Amino acid sequence: MNYIQLKTALPGPKGQSILERRKQALPSGLAKSTEVVVERAEGALVWDVDGNQLIDFAGGIGMINVGHCNEAVVRAIKEQVDKYIHTCSLVTTIEPYIELAELLNSSTPGNFPKKTLLANSGSEAVENAVNIAKYHTRRNAVLCFEGAYHGRTLLTLSLTSKYALFKKGFGTYVPDIYRIPAPNMYRKTDGMTEEQYVAHCIQNLERALIAQVDPESLAAIIIEPVQGEGGFLPIPAQYLQKLRDICDQYGIVFIADEIQCGAGRTGKLYAIEHSGIVPDIVVSAKSIGAGMPISAVTGKAEIMDAPHLGGIGGTYGGSPVACVAAIEAIKILKSESFLKRACEVGSIISTTMSGWKEKYPIIGDTRGVGAMQLVEFVKDRNAKTPDMDVAMEVMKDAINNGLILIRAGLYSNCIRLLPPIVITDEQLKEGLAVLESAIARAQQKRN
Known part of the structure; x- marks a missing residue:
């Protein structure tokens, strides 16, 4: 089953209308990582106002460890x-x-x-x-x-x-x-x-x-x-x-x-x-x-x-x-089962991302502890020169394909992965595949 189901481009027409209202009503200094306008959310999934179903790898910047609407x-x-x-x-x-x-x-x-x-x-x-x-x-x-x-x-x-x-x-x-x-x-x-x-x-x-x-x-x-x-x-x-x-x-x-x-x-x-x-x-x-x-x-x-x-x-x-x-x-x-699941989610992410380092030179490092994982992008692996542009490019690409993400790092050249711990293996692997596809496209442009 594909958990990401896109019926429109992101944002869709209803989302665009609400985003325009946001622009007129809210201060411009209030940033947003995505153009997603939420209708409802459950577990590790988010539905926007245009009926698009997305996987959440941001979790409200680590706010939803037990899942949306537990x-x-x-x-x-x-x-x-x-x-x-x-x-x-x-x-x-x-x-x-x-x-x-x-x-x-x-x-x-x-x-x-x-x-x-x-x-x-x-x-x-x-x-x-x-x-x-x-x-x-x-x-x-x-x-x-x-x-x-x-x-x-x-x-x-x-x-x-x-x-x-x-x-x-x-x-x-x-x-x-x-x-x-x-x-x-x-x-x-x-x-x-x-x-x-x-x-x-x-x-x-x-x-x-x-x-x-x-x-x-x-x-x-x-x-x-x-x-x-x-x-x-x-x-x-x-x-x-x-x-x-x-x-x-x-x-x-x-x-x-x-x-x-x-x-x-x-x-x-x-x-x-x-x-x-x-x-x-x-x-x-x-x-x-x-x-x-x-x-x-x-x-x-x-x-x-x-x-x-x-x-x-x-x-x-x-x-x-x-x-x-x-x-x-x-x-x-604090339950034993939850903490065990955090380790399992982290292992799937870190193992998958370790393989990316071998394939994509734009990745300088992948790291984290448990289900708190991150990928850092660089212009040159030896010099470790931060690449903020490629991080933004990859993030926008992945978001447009149904994966909610947010950046991190002193240089804003990293993408952090904070999915709800209750995410299923299938949802997690689908989200990682979307992120890797975005990385692959960014790498291809630079080859």
Whole structure:
């Protein structure tokens, strides 16, 4: 069976009409990766307003790990809406908030007392995590990494890398933010082994703590265990261990941003579990809500309790409708069968893409962890010169043939694969075939 069924070009006439309305009604700075106008979605499939059936390899930028319209999640939402929608956790106590917090406290890494604060978005969660770390340590400085994406609020945009796309033109940022390069095994220094390169990165980290910022001034170090927007770069365990050691030595709060790489995407509920390193605070969002807007800051109780009464919270944080969705989603995400499936999906993707590297010189690298996989395009394999144009060309070609995709990477020269983990083998292989055909056509133009 072909799961991709195209009745019109993309977008079709109805889609074109709605896209024109979007153009007139929404700010031009609100980007979109595709021209797809959604009518409905289920599992790993999306139907547009013109009746086209597509396969989703973007998953709302990793937001739909349990699949579109997961039955248990939808049922929980409907049942909660019939009871009450929201009364505000700052005014009343909402039991779903407590139940979700208890679930997160027991599921995040670390055998110590924890507490959880809920918010609405990844940006809000990161901002709260950093502010709580500042309050706890009575310090202001934060160390972050090149290629990182942490959000679009003033503080989180200050932490975010990739300047031209996200930060250009928005003025002055939060002070006391220090940024250093993250380890990038694909672009490691020529002549170095992987072990030598990681040691070199650790030396650069140690130097930064002399040349850029005194570690005793740092409130927090924040890192994505697998960088998302930066290009699906797994941070080596040795490097994470060094960060943990520095945090322990100087009383710095170690924050793991698991917004994209968490929620079972890599085959572990949290990506940092692959390293065995335990952070002080874990930030969750995206797929924990299965499409509902919710995020969480989960950390050591003594750190989370630091702010004064009334110092944290918000009107919509911990919406009961979003909480019940997240409770059902996390039950699925942490299950042995789901995590096993994430590994299976990742294996199919990585095995398939490894074969592409042998056939298509425009591919510089394929990489990832579990079902968080990516293909990077280059103009020259030896020089590893990023090729943003071919990445865009391939992505548009594949989208026009029914595969929903989005780019990634510091240079926007990568295509990320974040299909819902519930995708079937047949759907996955069909989507990969569409992507390979687009790569083959791009390669043929350059032969």
